[in-house]
Amino acid sequence: MMKKILFQGAGTAIITPMKEDGSIHYSLFGELLDRQVQENADAVIVAGTTGEASTLTDEEHFELVQYAVRRVNGRLPVIAGAGSNNTAHAAFLSRECERAGADGLLHVTPYYNKASQQGLFLHFSECAKATKLPIILYNVPSRTGVNIFPATYKRLCQFDNIVAVKEASGNFSQMAKIAALCGDDLAIYSGNDDQITSALALGAKGVISVLSNIIPADTHRICSSYFEGRREESDDLQLKYLELIEALFLDVNPIPVKQAMRAMGYDVGHCRLPLCDMDVTVAEKMYATLHRYGLLEGDGKRPGSVTVQQAKNAGSISVRNL
CATH class of the missing domain: 3.20.20.70 (Aldolase class I)
Structure with missing residues (x-):
């Protein structure tokens, strides 16, 4: 059994x-x-x-x-x-x-x-x-x-x-x-x-x-x-999100996912030390990926989220519209 x-x-x-x-x-x-x-x-x-x-x-x-x-x-x-x-x-x-x-x-x-x-x-x-x-x-x-x-x-x-x-x-x-x-x-x-x-x-x-x-x-x-x-639908979705998944593991988990959620408009704060934010260049790569998936723009999947440029310019983003 x-x-x-x-x-x-x-x-x-x-x-x-x-x-x-x-x-x-x-x-x-x-x-x-x-x-x-x-x-x-x-x-x-x-x-x-x-x-x-x-x-x-x-x-x-x-x-x-x-x-x-x-x-x-x-x-x-x-x-x-x-x-x-x-x-x-x-x-x-x-x-x-x-x-x-x-x-x-x-x-x-x-x-x-x-x-x-x-x-x-x-x-x-x-x-x-x-x-x-x-x-x-x-x-x-x-x-x-x-x-x-x-x-x-x-x-x-x-x-x-x-x-x-x-x-x-x-x-x-x-x-x-x-x-x-x-x-x-x-x-x-x-x-x-x-x-x-x-x-x-x-x-x-x-x-x-x-x-x-x-x-x-x-x-x-x-x-x-x-x-x-x-x-086939399951496989298509898996493949659709591979680039996003890779972006969420550009650094040690959960650094990228918390930084991504801040960029999406959730004021989730930073990781506790010894984990810290990603290097700026790496972070920009992640933000660009989020942007391609429509997760940053206000007219994308998340109303009230920020633009890719705002994400790049802010290490801690506090905009939320839940």
Whole structure:
């Protein structure tokens, strides 16, 4: 029997908007959550990498999850980032995010420690034992320095609440092996926006997406059209947005997506240090791409957004018309 999955489609790895003083901009966060619901996102992932979890205090982390749960109010699943490179802390985060009302958890591989496969197994085992919530494992070797092997996924399937993986290795041979070994015991989500349809072809249930901060409706459509049998439409949308996806990864996530959203007219603030704004030349390349997709001009997809020249001239853009 297939384990119950948290969602099918596009889950948004949502940013955490900040005020000028660096504190969390909760009212804007609420508006961003509402937009995700209105534009058919299938889930939101709060306090993940894109949400700058590594620079949130524990108190902020839990408040952010609790706020999201209350604001969304059951309209879509709220999945809380709960990963840490300290197993005891990851277990603590799991318990507290469950207490905050999350529908599920996202657990990234322990970063920097470079644990063995046995170490990864033991780490995720403790996380699974700490909560009754369904868990999505998150494998992103380029960021954490460690890769979960397919055989380790298979071992972890013994835990009823380890239900899925966000696979961001970019390795389709590995993804195919995971699907073959784990079958219905482990759902797969693409962790790369440029590989959604390819992952779906291997049986993935969707994507955990940065792109859907910018275009939630069309990111949802990439998945929904595939599942509804309109695969050519899904492929066309994937290809249509490749240049935009590339622009959102011209620097370390979430630097570009936050800068892009400021240029679109959302006053989401800056990333917390040690992440900082892109080099001006790189930023201009991203702004030009946003402009080509009609995301900057006032007569484009976002009323009240700024022009490409205004975007180039302003590192922090505060125009909003929500």
